[in-house]
Amino acid sequence: MAVGTLAARAAAPSSAGKTRGAIVIDDVVKIYDPEGAAVMAVDHCSLNIEAGEICMIVGPSGCGKTTLLNAIAGFHEITSGRILLDGEVLCSTEKPKAEPSSDRIVVFQNGALFPWKTNLDNVAFGPLMQGKLTKAEAADKARAMMADAGLAGVEHNYPGEVSSGMRRRVEIVRALMNEPKVLLLDEPYRALDSLTKSVMHEALLEIYYRNKVTIFFITHDLEEAIFLGHKVAIMTTRPCKPKKVLEVDIPHPRDYSVLTSKRFRELMEETNEAVHEEALKAFAAGEKEG
């Protein structure tokens, strides 16, 4: 992949216009089953994510990262605290559950493309539901966006007919069709092999340079986090809150040569121990996946 074209794209103003999608997570607490077992999943967690930033959330499996994502997406309630999007309160102690909306789209861990719809119909789904586009317009836009993402030729296949890497890409394009302010990615590349993963990383960056949405990306892979993120938040294991927030000063656009750079190695060394510590704690606690 030519770095030049990436740089040009990164510099060009995004088609969505002004970047938007600043998230403020303010003192959020989530306790499951407060009357009974009272499991604290998120413990007074605060985090600022700037508009158009890629924020990577790193932590061991089951540490409570997904709980945070579900709160932002509006799938689950919080116990206290508040979450703001561009200054507007999504959820708070008074209104514990945010309203799910097309400005915050989730790309799920195991994928949630509708298996009964073709890839094209999946991608065209959002604008059609929101009544923003007619059927023909939605199909045209979907076709164009898929072509841009290197997905020409699989429009009329069902998700079950293409590789898992391609399915992920289709799902990200489906999310972007909604012109969201924030893309919430929940370990989207977890099930992929490392070679496919590296392809997916560059593809994601390319899509990002073109769309400039805020990305909230959950992973347990530190290398992935530093490679992709502007910001890397290393979370403590259950209950979850930032243990260390790292600003990655490697300039975007990035490509795979970054992985072997000196700065990348330094940042890995700086954070590796914190991650390992939490992994050990999680292992000792015997937390299940999730």
Next chain:
Amino acid sequence: MAMGKTSRLHSVYWRGAISIIVFLVLWEVGSLSKTWIKWESFEWLRNVITALGFKPIYLPWIGAVPAPTEVLAVWMTVLTDPGYWQSWYMSFFRVMMGFLAAMIVGIPFGLLLAVSRTAFGIGFPVFEVLRPIPPLAWVPASILFWPTQEMSIAFVTFLGAFFTIVINVVGGARSIDVRYFQAARSMGSSQADIFWRIILPGTLPSIVVGSAVGMGITWEVVVAAEMISGGGSQIGGTSGGGLGFFIWNSYVGGSYEQIVVGMISIGIAGFISSELLRALGRRVTPWLRLR
């Protein structure tokens, strides 16, 4: 690749043909054994059994079953009997009526139970108590309840498929991944959109499976119901009351070959219905074809 597929298909047909031929040959040989094996030659075995203090019994013996060649000969004559075809028509008609009614009532009912907690709370307990009752146990009550025999047969046939379809629809709708609902809601789907675009297609595979199983049960039930109720309204005379009645009538009339003709006819009828249903199922769930 296309070549490989056809040749694989050919070998499937070949194996099928060979297994049927081998089965027929074994059956013929077994049946002919009555000409060289006489029960009387086993008198000593009966004596041993009696001596051991057991009741003298006869063992099942394939020689008692008519040979396939004999069956075929009778079948050829039966083919010209309009009553036989009337029986085909009657049984098919009853199966289709019962089955279609079960689909028309069962699918919406199952979906209702799946989407509405209130409906589930009210409807499911009654459903679960009635479900274990075998369809055939409904025969007497249904004869009393419905004004005509034809209606009571149709009703029992309906029950055979109904419970299976409902339980599959409920199970299928409830096992739809929650992420599909979350994704749809995030993308701005209304409740109606979620029903028509997520719940319904998500349940379709289970509807297809439930229907296939239900269709099998319908055939079992219709044949038994015809035997019990004496062929319904007796349209078409002694051999025209449905395939179940045809078998029963042959048994009563002592034409053992004709019993087997009736049995094989039901096998063929059931096979045709399943194949039609499978083809239809593949059409409505094209995304499952690739697995």
